[in-house]
Amino acid sequence: MGHLIADAVTALEAAYPPALAQDWDAVGLVCGDPTEPVTRVHLAVDPTAAVVEEAIAAGAELLVTHHPLLLRGVHGVPADQPKGSVVHRLIRAGVGLFAAHTNADAASPGVSDALADALGVVVEEPLDPTSTIGRIGRLPQPEPLAAFVARVEEALPTTAWGVRAAGDPARTIERVAVSGGAGDSMLHLARAAGVDAYVTADLRHHPADEHLQRTGAPALVDVAHWASEHPWCAQAADVVRRALPGVTVHVSALRTDPWTLGARATTPAVGNVVGTVVEKEAP
CATH class of the missing domain: 3.40.1390.30 (NIF3 (NGG1p interacting factor 3)-like)
Incomplete structure (x- = not known):
């Protein structure tokens, strides 16, 4: 018997109990049908449009992220707005979205x-x-x-x-x-x-x-x-793998950090304090 999105949600909420979330937070299943089968799960820190497209291209039925898509209250999700377009893209592609935020911080x-x-x-x-x-x-x-x-x-x-x-x-x-x-x-x-x-x-x-x-x-x-927060993705991936054997689990390598440029520099010491910037080459 195959696994359902509900099975993934159960496993993730056992590892990251919703009760641990701060009262201002928005965690859990954002969209998707719990009764639908799941064969592939995609994990990332942020539910950006690029991550959603990556999950869809990978054939995932469920995207699991650390950051919520709809953290603050909204009155609508029109497709011509950034977050609304993500919701519409997920639903049209049949991909569920699950978020574990401050409950994953406290777990x-x-x-x-x-x-x-x-x-x-x-x-x-x-x-x-x-x-x-x-x-x-x-x-x-x-x-x-x-x-x-x-x-x-x-x-x-x-x-x-x-x-x-x-x-x-x-x-x-x-x-x-x-x-x-x-x-x-x-x-x-x-x-x-x-x-x-x-x-x-x-x-x-x-x-x-x-x-x-x-x-x-x-x-x-x-x-x-x-x-x-990116190392958490591998941790959550292991939660899904253990609970849902046979389901393919993939951690996104997309860099969703909003900053795109950084100057390589090291500042001199001032007294006993040294400020250092260390950067690796971008992939």
């Missing part, structure tokens, strides 16, 4: 576990115990910040944003905090945890600057939002 394992695993960080505990978001762990062996930044750059997919860091390049890094997606709201938790470095995305100037001025503050490693 264990979840988004930050996938990021930690990609970086070789062995997870020990949540960064925020109240919401189980973010993770704290250790590297197998201590290494200088400069080597750790290179590790991050090597582990994550290429973006124009690259990888940038703030801290003494010779500082020893062993205990690491990570948070997939925008994480400057948890800078205080990283400081309180006494970690050596904090890896996240979308760090803003003022919160980062104020953080670095505090005695003992961990070094910062800032990556592109999309890149920090």
